[in-house]
Amino acid sequence: MDFPVSHSHEVWMRRALELATNGLGKVSPNPLVGCVVVHQGRIIGEGWHRQYGQPHAEVNALASVQDRSLLPESTLYVNLEPCSHVGKTPPCADLIVKEKLAKVVVANRDVNPLVSGKGIKKLRDAGIPVVADILEPEGRRLNRRFFTWMEKKRPHIILKWAETADGFIARKNYDSKWISDEYSRQLVHKWRTEEDAIMVASGTAWHDNPRLNVRNWSGRNPVRIVVDRFLKVGTHRHLFDGSQRTICFNTVQESSRENLEYVRLQTENILPEILEHLY
Secondary structure, X not given: OOXXXXXXXXXXXXXXXXXXXXXXXXXXXXXXXXXXXXXXXXXXXXXXXXXXXXXXXXXXXXXXXXXXXXXXXXXEEEEEOOOOOOOOOOOHHHHHHHHOOOEEEXXXXXXXXXXXXXXXXXXXXXXXOEEOOOOHHHHHHHOHHHHHHHHHOOOOOOOOOOOOOOXXXXXXXXXXXXXXXXXXXXXXXXXXXXXXXXXXXXXXXXXXXXXXOOOOOOOXXXXXXXXXXXXXOOOOOHHXXXXXXXXXXXXXXXXXXXXXXXXXXXXXXXXXXXXXXXX
């Protein structure tokens, strides 16, 4: 299918963004990145960052191209500026230069100080045209965790709750009844696989006795976090069973044992202190 030039960049970038979502829950703390290689209006290669520490999206996409002689006539679409530094893997910008791509199109410039424009500069210095900011808002939305971490120096925060139509989340005596259905509960477990951590306060830990693990989906368990200022919950609840990494923020003690860490808070303004620790 042929697309007008003014629209084709968005078409292929949407595919790159779609591919990037496959890395949810697998690449943290790295950003989500997808990549598409296009030759004369046809995708000839695509890939995404699959696992932290493993090859980046550009490497996987270029490796999937069967006829590599087409690369000097092809455009590479990637939702985040190609890296220019040596980390867990070699710089992707160097590989793109080596393969002599005709053009590179990106959605977001990397705000990581180790990259921050250096990848785009390296490509342009090598004579490869770069088109930036294609679907930039969509790219920022996709990598909201990464951009929050880099720019605000704290974790990205999601608030999750279920409530009745008239605005209640529990009975006055804390007797818990299901409000949501089985599909929304399954979605919550999917969300757990996609985030680094899940936090509750002492009231939820005591009254609901949650496990905060992944049961109705496939994926990793998040780090469990409980805020229990005066350690009133007790260690007989599920959160303290040692089955997965758990952090307990409190004002009483600082200690640790297998899969359980007690962090003593030093200030009355506990939320910024907690976020700084988690960052």
